Amino acid sequence: MRSTIFRLLAALVALSMLAVACGGSEGDSESDTSSAASSDTSSDTSSDTSSDAEPADAGDECPETRGVTDTSIKFGSSMPLTGNLAALGADATFAIEMTAERINDGGGVNGRMIEVITQDDEYNAEKTTANSQFFIEREEVFAIWGSIGSAPLVSAIPLHDESDTLTLFPWAQDLSLYDVDAHPLFFSVNPSAYAQTLALSNLLPDRFPDEDLKVGLLTINSVDGQQTVDGFKDGAGGVTLISEQTWEPDATTVLPQVIALNDAGVTDVYVGTGDALFAQFLQEADQIGLEARVWGSTGTVTSNTIELAGDLAEGAYGVTVNASATAPVPGIQRYREEMLAAGAEEAQLGTASLLAYTGGLVLEEALEQAGPCLTVQSFVDAMHGIENFDTGGIMPPLTFTEDNHLGNNGIVIVQVVDGEYVGID
Amino acid sequence: MTTVLQLMWSGLISGFAYALIGLALVLVYKTARILNFAAGTMAGFGGFLSYWFFSEKGLPWGVAVLLSLILSGLGTAVIERLTIRPLIDKGFLAIVVMTLGIEVFLANISLEWWGGTAKNFAVPFDLNRTNWTINLGPIDGLRINAWHVVIGVITFAILAIVGYIINRTELGLAMRAFAEDQDAAKLMGIKESTVSQVTWVMSAVVGSLTGILFAPVLFLQQDYMNIIFIKGFVAAILGGFTSLSGGVFGGLLLGELEAFAVKYAPSEVAAALPIVIVFAILLLRPRGLFTRAKSHERV
């Protein structure tokens, strides 16, 4: 009896695996990509593009590149669409899709339309790696564009590197990603958390030269948290780090931490978290009567923070990598116009969306510069050629070189004034 | 001194949350021997429903809250009837898994309906933004938030009401009989289905109310009640999972432990310390703090 069962089980599983094979590879991919370079089918290596070996100089022969046809370029995007970071994923995806539409409405880039496939990864490394394989081997995309979070990306990026796939403009802040030797196909406009706090720690004494600065940190125990603290510690002297607090990502209240910070007599507090938790911090800081300047990290600079915290957000600083969504600079104005016209809500205009959008601007530029013969190498070369790219004030002018795939090396300080984030020099 | 009191007060606030969810969990467990893993998501639903009623439907705040409580109760009754009742004889594990399934289901529906962006949960008179400072001798400078006071008051009210129902009404008597010995209670004519349903509805209403109480504190994000659920579970265990007051006490204790650990324990252990202490308590008193161990097992 048991043997029969096992026998039939085996058959069933085999059948379902066959079903997946039929369902997966044919159903989703469009006919456009069938002309992409076929992957090597030796059983031990993942697919590799045939493009890099060829010289990319403009010639009659343009080698075929995975994900690129005469009429389209395909991108894959792995975002957390469910789970804790669902809002961020949705915002970033919206910005990416809107950018693709805008480019396509204008006739595409060098005659090619942009196609983006988005898949949910729940901020889970297992799913991200599965998605990456889906994008690279089944959908055969040109590059991976956008993602949220360091943890999933550091797991997936080896897969990208091994298959010569570009990893472009994520919102991830882990230090290891920026090592050009390790990840030559990674480009970003988002400095690492470490760099951000390092810059802040250098900036504070300049801004408040007459004060005896006592700084408290409130970070989350996760991939970036430790790097945030390290960045601060490695900064120039002049600030005393007197209190390091951590909280669990889903803590009920942060009152005890606030009490501890208050007791330590901090003059400034840096809070590394997202919009809702930051609003909660502001609320509870007010409840305790904490008198200190508050500096929120990149993730806190969204309209939603102000929406949630209301008056309490007044005066709070934000340490971010791009201008706020309400800054009166042309780049932001254009961003707002496009987003709102496409149906975005105010609450969706924040860092996640801006990073994706700005990345999209750079992407568009690089694709244009790469010219009609688009290969991975031509793209990389184009990126290296981008100097002082003007984003209309969203970020400082962006420059990419062979040693530096992070175009944006500065931080932007913003402050909530009259219910809106405004930039401060 | 002020600091200590301030810490105690802040510990109480989270303690109330754990106590209430712990109460909801113990209620269901005591009478139906079920561990409700969906309690956190259900509590969150209460918050979202209220928000929907007063934000998008423009109903007055009180009405919105009341309506959402009623809906939670009804919805839970339906869920209980359809999914839990059929499993009554299939064992503890089957029902636990069912509640997990319900949790996943509800969480995804919540995401579909309300999206992932956090929302602000306004309360009447802006109570959650009102802070009072007490200046009285040794406790100079103690600050109390008005909404926290509301939370405290309502928590006690809930405890009192539930306690009253359990101890002084016929229904409560039936529930207690059921908790003691299911078979005997059934033989006495107490309908299992009624007790089960009433217990679940009560538990759901308490949960939803907790979700509403804490929505202004945590803001309405998806899964915002989840960590409270886990801590409430811990609280219930501390109380032996059969003593209502034990669960409440466990919750308050846990809240206080957390608060003081943050301030006084080295940061490396602060997050883990409360759980370690709970664990140690469990090892010493395996049946919880308040349950007397059974003197012998019937063999």
Added chain:
Amino acid sequence: MTAIDTNPADSPRSFPVQGSALDRAGIKVPAFLKINHILGLGFFIGVWLIAPAFKQFSQVMNLSIIYAIIGASLIIVFGLAGQLTLGHTIFVACGAFLSANVTERLGGGLETEIPIAFAIAFLLGLIVGLPSLRVDELYLALATFAIAFVGVQILFEWESFTAGGTGKASGTLQFFGYEFSRGVTVVKIGLVVLVFVFWIVSNLIDGRTGRAFQALSTSETAAKSVGLPVAWLKILAFGLGGGIAGTAGVLYIHAIRRAIPENFGVNFSIIVILTLIIGGSHRLAGAVIGAIFARWLPEFVRGIQEYEGIIYGGVLIVLTLFSPTGLVGLFENSFKWIKNKIRPAEPLLLEHIPGQALHSEHLAYLAGDVARGHLVVENATVTFGGVYAVNNVSFDIEPGVVTGLIGSNGAGKTTCFNAITGHVAIDAGAFKLDDNDLSGMPIHQRSLAGMGRTFQNLNLHGNMTVLDHALLGLDRELKYSRLSEIFRMPWVIAEERKSHYRAAELLDHMGLLENWNDKVEDLPYGLQKRVDVVRSMATNPSILLLDEPAAGLPTAEATEMMQHVRQFADFTGAAVLIIEHNVELVADVCDRILVMNAGELLADGNAETVMSDERVIAAYLGT
């Protein structure tokens, strides 16, 4: 002396022995490989062969394999031993970080990573298993949750091991210096590990340890009473489960390239438990099916991703409603149903000749020339909060004699039993069995010293078969270590065979042979009572304590049961002490009767004396 025919040699029927009970009943003899093994191997070979065709799904296949291995490890802790653990993935974390550290500091590849990960995770498992001795079920769930929670915090803080929140990257994937490229090769490596793990777990399930785990999960009390060292077994279950999960951890970090502490918390633990439950926690196939479902569902629904969570939750709900034994259970029941329609199962019909089984060569070892079971009870006193359940009771049970213990309800008879076997603590008194002082001995050691007992509430292991129950009792005769059991060494198979033959004969003796393969929860009450008896008989006790063996049985069955017991006792030389209410039966069967009332010994003598004792009549018999 009695009306019951007890002496096998006097039976009017002569014995041309008809072949062993095992053969007559068609019981399969234990072997190195079963059909299941071959099919399983075939399945995995099949996967190996078609894997290259699916190389675009290699990551998903990798993860499925890893989840299947974790599922197998959970089967040990949860499926077999019944311990609900919410912190299992801490072992996976352990293995993952060990892998990274080992490749970083010691060099080497899988050949060092896997053994080290297994060993350390095993040790960790032993430690984690300790709370299971103090608390059970619900509280254990909390304890394991607490361990997982604290464990993750420790990982965060232990920077030299995990690099804190940032986590550690995996080393290169290599084996004795041979480096593997990614893709399908990783899948194949995973398959090899999977086959090995499944083979080990399967051997465990078929061997004494698997039986012991199952026994302790369904009735700890009974397990102890047949001499199983329950405490050690529980810890061992955690250890083995942990070790295997640690091995999975090594594969895991190679699959996702970087291990981060926050990934290994309670959420992950709950996911792996759910995965196994969906698949079915009572069969190894369940681990595979669960893993395939969990990891492949996202691939199927890529087009409708928003609904993935709802589908998952929906499946969980529907499955729990209709098939609590998981998908495997669903398949099994469907096949059974179909099979029954095609060819309805016919019950086994065997001839049962009383007393014949005892003459079989397999039970020759039980023959005892010397009467044993001299039980001395001295001044036993048991109180429950001020009530004297047993009050200063003393008596001597003679070796090889059948003694009855009667008295009204509440007289303290069962409590007396419980005191003797160690199930209840005594306030005063001492017990000796054949000159062994039993004081202070835990239950299972008393059983090993020669004490066997049955229970008023039977305490059977519901989902185990009748044959299993007999095998449980015979556990102490098995001469192989658990280590050899894992690898199914030849002597393991020989011992298992011996045990199976013996068990079959014992079943035959008690008239249970036809039901050898039935789950005891499906049996009628009368047969269940017999299973209880045969289980303790199998332990070859010096004294057999039977607690109301005839309760609820019609007279004919009761008489027959006692006949079997009597024959067995005479054959082995054991003593028997019976609690009974059926006074006629007691008078028939017992050489001597003790009467208890209100915790005290009222009378002691042979049937005639006791029946005519005035005090006894007043307290118990009535007129």
